[in-house]
Amino acid sequence: MKKHTSNSPAVIDEQRRQFLGGSVGMGLVGAGLAAGLISGQAQAGTNAKKVDRMANYTADQLERVTQTLVAPPMVPKHDQVAKGKPKIVEVKLVIEEKQVELENGTKAWVCAFNGSVPGPLIVCHQHDFVELTLVNPKTNALAHNIDLHSATGALGGGELTLVSPGQEVTFRFKATKAGTFVYHCAPGGVMIPWHVAMGMHGAIMVLPRDGLKDADGNPVHYDKAYYVGEADFYIPKDDKGQYKSYPEIMGSMNEVLEVMKTLTPSHVVFNGAVGALTGKNAMTAKVGESVLFVHSQANRDTRPHIIGGHGDYVWAAGSFADAPQRDLETWMVAGGSACAALYNFRQPGLYAYVNHNLIEAIMKGAAAHIKVDGEWDDNLMVQIRKPTNIA
Template structure:
């Protein structure tokens, strides 16, 4: 069994310790398939086993020998990513031929308050500073061309695994970047649907990074847009992008959440907390209340919202209290006909799902994980605040609450 170094116990040469742990973990998880150490970098304290070098060499040779791709028929466009719960500007029905969609993401290790009431915080590992990472939207047949950057002041190595892509561990094997590096990955969107992406350095560092917030979703729309099971077009007025995140925050003997000086200091404690398989928090978009109060999602009666729900690690059961899933792609894949009139749908850990609903009444709708323990006690609750006129034909309070005569 691979022995992981506890970065919280070693202050000197910290980055080499963390890199070494990741390299060894990668070898343990993939038979040495994830990483090799370039000669230009400082050698890690733990090095990958020999099969890693053989794998990397074979993969590099295979790419060198592969025929080059003719991209002359593709138009290049830039997509400006935005912070959740919002979606980037996009076409629901593609115009013109397939495109090369250029995006840039930068990893950021930042201190995130998970719950203001309890002072719970975590050194979140993020793409573009948000939990979840930004939503990416392309069409089937497009290429995603990602520039992934890791700032020089980062403490850790990062990469990205796209569940929507094909080959090289979802791109994870080709995007390992140390602090101060960047890589460019291009992959073809061949399957329509919503898919998870996440960081996957290797070994125990995979769940460590994922449960520290380093995950998000990409939506690959059919070129002719969404359709019901009979082939009729489905449109939406807006997107609500919801990332459900399970956190495992270490606690001291007094039951208080521990604090740490810099990212990575919590590694050993976090591994122990994660082994319990019991999250301290299950939240939407990074923190308790991130989608309630002033941060609530907004809509109007008659508007149709596409709710995209991503959970990179644990199963979830989204439910819209007061509404329904008019059309639901529970497994997230638009090549399959949507289910209709769903009350609660199931999102498998490591995947994303999508649901369309047209709001019919004004008021506050609670969007929850219908494991109600997680919704009420761990934080998995968001709100839609809907404006418009009430329809008594759908619901009416016939008698207001009053005392019972005895």
């Protein structure tokens, strides 16, 4: 295991102790995985299936490209079908610890990749290499790292990326599996759920090199894509039932952890705040456009639903190696995963995109809007008679 040194305050040292084996939970996980990796090396290659030639390239043979990450719900520019050999995709994530407003003056401390909750969507193709630089500015108070569910080994990169304030680290992994995957901070012990509950998560989409396909192998194309990251927050209340706020990030920790133990979030939101994807921030589309929605939840199960629409193609488990399900009304996303769903809009108007636990959607904030422009089709829906008074 790679060792780290630090001259950071006691809280940073404790995070490192927990991550490197001092905490019971992380120590057992780390030791178990390390032992499994060592013993598994002897079996490497003996049961391997034949893979396509693109999988055989090594990083030193490949072109480098820099991906410009953007704040959700937007996604970075990308090709739906890969061109040529795999590439080394360079990305940079800068961690920002800050206080945000969840709704109507209710504030929460967040740890945000590139300043947004969720962090930006990363996009690459299967067999590409992702070279990720993680920056923890010296103005931050906590140590951080990144665990990418798309990566193989070393706790998804968590072992290789633990950085104290004032440090940065670069590591590279090969995107061997095609699909949508969560990434999140996992610095050890209770810091893992606390950092995730402070919004420190995002997603990566690894597209098949030949693009998305339906169950019959036909190409599936999308005109635009959006990334919706669902997050649960746990804000303590005072004796008067008012949400509390804290002047410093560490000041919130103990009381937030107590609320987290109840497994009852105070807020369940899309993209970092109640109403973050409504009104002027609503997603947009046109009649006839196919829109891909990538939806992640790092902590809790959720159930996306488009009110007035459907999932024409849904990769609910996130694996693009599997044939998509067709024509779903609602689809389940397991906590700690991301899914992809594609819908071709047939009618104009305002659509609600919600977590169909409607308590969480309406009362806790897990709702977004999609404004769709175009011509109405009476054949799909029409009002036969307007409301009239009953005699």
